[in-house]
Amino acid sequence: MRRSTEFARVAGALAGVLLGGAAWAATDAERIDTLEKQVAQMEATRPARGDEGLPLHGFLDVGGAYRSNGGPRGFGVGNLDFYLAPRIGDRIKGLVELTFEVDSATGELETDLERAQLGYVFGDFATAWAGRFHSPWGYWNTAYHHGAQIQTSITRPQFLEFEDHGGIIPAHTVGLWATGVVPLDAGKVSYDLFGGNSARIDLNPPTTPASGELNPNQATATNHHGSVGFNLGYVFPGVFEGLKAGLHGYTATIDDNAVAPNSTRVRFGGGYLVYLENDWEILGEYYEFSNLDLSGGTGTHRSRAAYLQAGWTFGRWTPYARGEKAALDQTDAYFAQQAQGGSYDRVVAGLRYDLDPRAALKLEANHTRFTDRIVSSFSEVQVQWAIRF
């Protein structure tokens, strides 16, 4: 009984396959027709471009550092950066950059919504953004965001660091931003116009001068003042392809939270020159400050900061070097109240090795000399392994 059951089962299955095969052979044309209809159906019901799901990309870096004069030494986790760019149809897009980073001083994990912006695309000539974005002055701040793998070097120029890393210019603006590119007969013009909340300087505690850190004020303009800025660039054509030059400017009224608060109309202008071609990466920016003391009556204070970096790629290797200088008037409350607002010189040299298009190893050394406040210097060596995914 069992054997006959087994035989029936096998025979049935075999018959099914054979019958199916016979049916297959006999109705090839019908089968192909059905297949084509199914393919057409699948093509027709494929999700629309705006509904294909949201890819998650990002960056991660780990590394280590050794600083002289008793400074920080050891290994550390850098930044885990999640990047999302949702698109709602052809015109509306979003951009979110959420980072998890370890505070270098406390070792605590911090979460930052570094960028959260919604945009409307009118065309290549204009996109309007609203939200929190990288202030589009200069070049570096909008060319290199929070993904370390993108950037050739380990460090940013110190004066262009992000606010929570001691940067002395608001790297983020919460507000509105219009940007676009206009092609000309020769070359292209790029522009950025932006405005938003004025940043503030948070002294910690308010009774300690020169302990301040910039805060982009992402919930509200705490001092009820705004910021405005622009960037105008020209991309050269022809034999100068790869060369971009630009001018930028910014003004904002920035207050601190000292016991006797200081209020400064921060104003800077400057320019940049960038060459990215023929394996060269040459970046240079200049900032001239003319800050007006609004609270202490000390008038206008002039300061300046600049950097120049050059790197050359051969194969998987990119050696690079950078010089930075910030000459910051310490009678200007805006700089005086910031912990990293002192004047300095820095030379940087490094080497980047692209393990893979998505992974880079970097080795970097710098020597930094503080030239006011406390005249001192330190040397530092850093390593970094940075990936994108």
Place this chain on the structure above:
Amino acid sequence: MHTMRYRSNSTAVRLLSAALAGAAFWSAVCVAGVLDVGGAWVDDNGKTVSLSRWQGRYTVLTMSTGACRKICTTTLRRMEELQAIADQRHLSLQFLVIGLDPKSDTPKAWREYRVEHKLGRENWDFVSGDDDRTRRMAAILGISYWFYDDHVLHDFKIVLVAPDGTIRSALAWSDDRPDILFSGLSNAQIH
């Protein structure tokens, strides 16, 4: 018995349906060859072309973008090395670069790129498609890419497409010797 017969027949039907579904799926996302991604592509002269134009010939194929300064520089350098190797071995090959960024890889941009990088040989072509075709081609070639603001972040890959449109060999980032792409390829095979 009735139940067992029903089960075996339904098994055959399920197998057949699965085979048909699989065939339908693969026919939707996989094409008979790389060059079967249909529709209109535009070359650097602004002419509409079909990728079938490259069928019947061995073609060195990659995806790149003129705006990229790191990986793409390496990619194009490798393509030039491959051209030099092909010249040495008297291999008559086509070289095809497909743009990753339809917005910036316009015919004008590619023309300027060719002049700037002295890539004017007649057996070299630069084409771009729309977003959908670009994505499909990248998926077929296994090249992952995404946009990070103005950056186009993408993998490195160069393939040798056989005359029938199939991928004969591929060059990855870790391959130090580009000539492995032509491994086993002789002049007699091409002509």
